Amino acid sequence: MKTAVLIPAFNEGPRIGAILCEIQQVFSGTILVVDGQSSDETVAIAESMGAVAIRQNGQGYADALRCGYQYLLDADVERVVQLDADGQHPPCSIPRLLQALDSADLVMASRAGTSSPSSWNRRLGNAALALLVRSSTGTTVQDVTSGYWALNQKSLAILAERMSAAVADANIRVLAARQGLRILELPVYMPDRQGGASMHDGLAGVRHFWDSLYAVGSELRRPSEGA
Secondary structure, eight states: OOEEEEEEESSOHHHHHHHHHHHHHHOOSEEEEEEOOOSSSHHHHHHHTTOEEEEOSSOSHHHHHHHHHHHHHHTTOOEEEEOOSSSOSOGGGHHHHHHHGGGOSEEEEEOTTTTOOOOHHHHHHHHHHHHHHHHHHOOOOSOSSOOOEEEEHHHHHHHHHHSOSSOOSHHHHHHHHHTTOOEEEEEOOOOOOSSSOOTTSHHHHHHHHHHHHHHHHHHHHSOOTTO
């Protein structure tokens, strides 16, 4: 079974080498880095360590994921784990996420119940969005901000075709539930990012919350599976 690790990255040169080293200790398949047109050494470092690096045509995190999904589908990859390059998603959990795909289409690492550090505004935004996802889909989710996922080929195909190009958190849970995907949350301790700024903190976090809320509403208005 062809498996891969997908890493969206933008100016992660100071961190991506260490992340790739950790991944290679627990995973021996293809590692795909989707570069958001970085101005530093992200691509050069990734390629020097044996990763495949491609540049996304658009902009933003969600667009990078869609670009990576399509590349992996074209390569007939059957299972993929995606994680960020900032150090908050521990590569040691990759085998657990892949194994969990035996009973799910989409496995999402969750901070819930793990004592993972999180800012108060991220916790508040997550609680509100998780409640919205649960009430609108009936799907039990607790952490809708985590981007540490494992996907099978069915999930890859659906997300590559239908996911928003702007936001990829709570709205993806809504999309997956309404498309009939089996969703599983897996508790994973996630430390603070090792550098750079988070989209969930400060004024950026406030903007991201409202963007996420709008994206959930847009997803709920779209025709679902079989409609």
